[in-house]
Amino acid sequence: MEITFRQLIRGLSIGLFTNTLMMAQSTQKSILNHHIMENHSIHYRNTQINGLNLFYREAGPSDAPTILLLHGYPTSSHMFRNLIPILSTKYHVIAPDLPGFGYSDAPDHQQFSYTFDNLANTMQAFVDKLGMKRFAVYIFDYGAPVGLRLAMNNPEKITGIISQNGNAYEEGLSKEWNPIQKYWKDPSENNRLALKDFVSKEATYFQYHHGVSDVSLIAPEAYTLDQKFLDRSGNIEIQLDLVKDYRTNVALYPKFHEYFRKHQPKLLLVWGNKDPYFLPEGAEAYKKDIPNARLKFYNTGHFALETHVMEIGTEILEFMKTLPQ
Known part of the structure; x- marks a missing residue:
C-alpha cells in the first residue's frame, strides 16, 4: 500500500510525541524514586550535647510524626538497623546511642556520672536540641x-509508648537479677568484682541466644559489635556503675506507675516471652495501670x-495510626 507524505509526517509526529511522553514519565518516576530513597535512607549523624559527641x-520524612528509639544493654542504635527501614516508610525515626554505648562518646567513669538520671538528662538535652516537640x-x-x-518529665510531648x-x-x-540485687544491697568491692563476667563475650552471646528457637536468625555482627564496644578500655567500670545505679530505676517504679495512671499514655x-531477664x-503488669494497653507476646x-x-514493625505501624499527632 502506498503511504502518502502526510501519513508519514503524521506517523513521525505521533512517534515523537509518544517518545517524549515516555521520557517525561521516566524522568518523573526517577525523581519520585529519588525522593523516596531520600526519605527512606538512614542518615548517620553526630551532635554535641553537654560536651559529649552523641x-x-x-x-x-522530617515532617512526619516522630518515633524516638532508645536502645538497651549492651547494644546501641545498631539494634534498630532492620526496624528503621520499616518504620521510616511513614514516620520520622531517630535512634541515638546513649553515652558509653555504640559510637557516642564514652568518657571515663570518673569524668562522667553513669547514672540513669544523667543518661535521661543527656537525652532530654538531645530531644531539646533536635527540637522534638x-x-x-x-x-x-x-x-x-x-x-x-x-x-x-515531658508528658505533653509523648504521643505514645512502645x-x-x-x-x-x-x-x-x-x-x-539476684547477683545484681546482692550488689545493690551491699555495694562492696567484692560484690562488684563478682559481676565482671556480666560484660564477657559469653554473657553477651547468652543475651542474644537464650530463648531463641531458631538461632540461625541471630546475626553474628550484632553481638560481636556489642562485644567490641564492651571490650574498650575502661568500659567495664562504666557498665558496673550503671548496674549499680539500676536500683534507682526499681525505686522509681511507683512514680512510673503514677504517671501511667494519671496520663494513660497509648501503650x-x-x-x-523467653527473655531471661524481663x-x-x-x-502483663502494665495493664494494671493502663488497661487499654495492647500486649503482644513473641516466642523469642x-x-x-x-x-x-x-511482625513487630507491622504492629508498630498499626499502633502509630491510633496516636494523636
Missing part, C-alpha cells in the same frame, strides 16, 4: 528507665527484633 541514626518513644531494656523518665521488653514492674525481674507492648509478668528471647522484626 551519634544517632535518622530516617524518614511531639514524639512516640520505643523503650527497650536500659532504654526503658531513660525513656520513662523523659515521659514523666515497650519491647522494657520493664517497669518488680514482677518482671527474673532470678538473673503497645511487644515482648519476647519476664512476661512484667509486660531478649532481643526480639533479631527474630521478629517484621
